[in-house]
Amino acid sequence: MEKLLEVKNLEVSFQTYGGEVHAVRGVSFHVNKGETLAIVGESGSGKSVTSQAIMRLIPTPPGKIKNGQILFNGEDLVQKTDKEMEEIRGRDIGMIFQDPMTSLNPTMKVGRQIMEVLIKHQKMSHAAAKERAIELLRLVGISMPEKRVNQYPHEFSGGMRQRAMIAIALASNPKLLIADEPTTALDVTIQAQILELMKDLQKKLGTSIIFITHDLGVVANMADRVAVMYAGKIVEMGTVDEIFYDPRHPYTWGLLASMPSLDSDDKKELAAIPGSPPDLTNPPKGDAFAPRNPYAMRIDFEQEPPMFKISDTHYAATWLLHPDAPKVEPPEAVKKRLRKLSSNYEKPILVKESE
């Protein structure tokens, strides 16, 4: 598989009055051509910052990419000038945001907002761009696009606005689409429609997608691979099957246990992860999840866990995978889903830092 995007050891921090907030602390992952990678995590885990860093949309100052590389088609985006990034944004990487109600300019016609991308990146004439904008609106499932193209965002419903956002993001056939919680602000039936639309368009256009969400139900439906983020780090990464049927990190267990499923007993209360995420102004020593982790061992409070490799595609950063760690049982809700996966190694392998 060819890697379209490779993020290596990315560190992003923000200068605030309270001190420097280390929002992303050494994140590495890659996205293959045509696949969907979901980044999951609770609020403040650094998933949105990571995605905005890829687009270089972090406001600087106060934000800063302190370290790391973002290789897109082999080129490092961190080193690009603002002018060079303008060429990449919108043309090679498209982006959809969380709130469609505020993400479109209220005083500009929707068609015009799509045409901007086409005129800028495809050097289309005004008339050709309008033609194409109508086509795009039709493609994202908006009826009567000839009429809609001349309307303003306030004349669109929430779901239609998100469709229009998708049309903007896909206008110049980007290789990568970053969707930052694209369905969070929509109601459930519209969510399903938007997800269906994205999957459908991905099949047609072959776009890679980074899908950022805190909704594991959406992940199962959309993603090929999943990265779980906590406190600015990726704690576990693997294929959808690996994350859902053979999770290894206690935080992933916590997330899965707190997700309602169809066969769950409705008398039982959903599990919650106690506590709240750490303050990233002063990241804790050791494992950031340790204070909320019922499985934490003493070493978790002292030393950060290294990455262990469970299969070719499955990584997790927890001391529980160390050969000397005691055997622990995941929570009941997770145990019910566990399956034996044939791709696993016999034993987790410690990943050396340099890799």
Added chain:
Amino acid sequence: MLKYIGRRLLYMLLSLFLIITATFFLMRAAPGGPFSGEKQLPPEIEKNLNEFYGLDRPWYEQYFDYLISIAQWDFGPSFKYKGQTVNDLINNGFPVSFFLGMEALFIAVGLGILLGIIAALNHNKWQDYGAMVFAVMGISVPSFIMASFLQYVLAIKLGLFPVARWESFMHSVLPALALATTPMAFIARLTRSSMLEVLSNDYIRTAKAKGLSKFQITVRHTIRNALLPVVSYLGPLSAQILTGSFVIEKIFGIPGLGSHFVLSISNRDYTTIMGVTVFYGIILLSAMLLVDIAYGLIDPRIKLAGGKKGE
């Protein structure tokens, strides 16, 4: 749209009627009259004058007579400027004040918006601080000090412009600058804060994610949305500036309309007070109507029809 404007014109007439009525009675309630001065006039002459101008008749007759003549755009003769009607005063003074006011408006709006945009785009950098110090100074320095300062530096010391009088375009530059300073500073601050607010919106991030340049984002997505507060300030401002300023016209010796507002009151020149007030009211109400129409053009979410029947 036409229906909307028609309805607004009707409301304007109603407002004007209220303005006329209030001014008429307030004016009569003030002690003194047009012919009371330090030197007491002989009673026979005063009686003759009152009779001549109709001031001896009961108030309601005067009031309704006045309403009728105003409806015919006849403001009556001035009590103080013999041989001139109030219409003459307005016809002579307003073009001058209007020309000067337009020039000042042009400077205030152009420079003010420009300064505001520069400040907002360089938020918390030296350009921002520089523009805002300039703006605060512009707001705090009164126009008569600004006028004397301009006269002293640009006219007397450097000799670039004539000191005073109203003869050529060059004569209008200094008074226009003095008149424009405060509104310009105000517009600069207004533009800056409104630009900063718009720049923090999600759709600006969308525009960046499209790969638009900073210039394109500013021109297409920011300025238009940031101008709404400026446009609403422009209504009362233009009415005020276009009808002239007493202070500036006195300092520069300009035969504009501004002095009549102040002098007619101390003179108890009833017809002139009424005339200029009504005239000012008309200008103000029309400016407000223009602002509301401009609002609808700038922001498509604002429907001028009142939102009941749609378009």
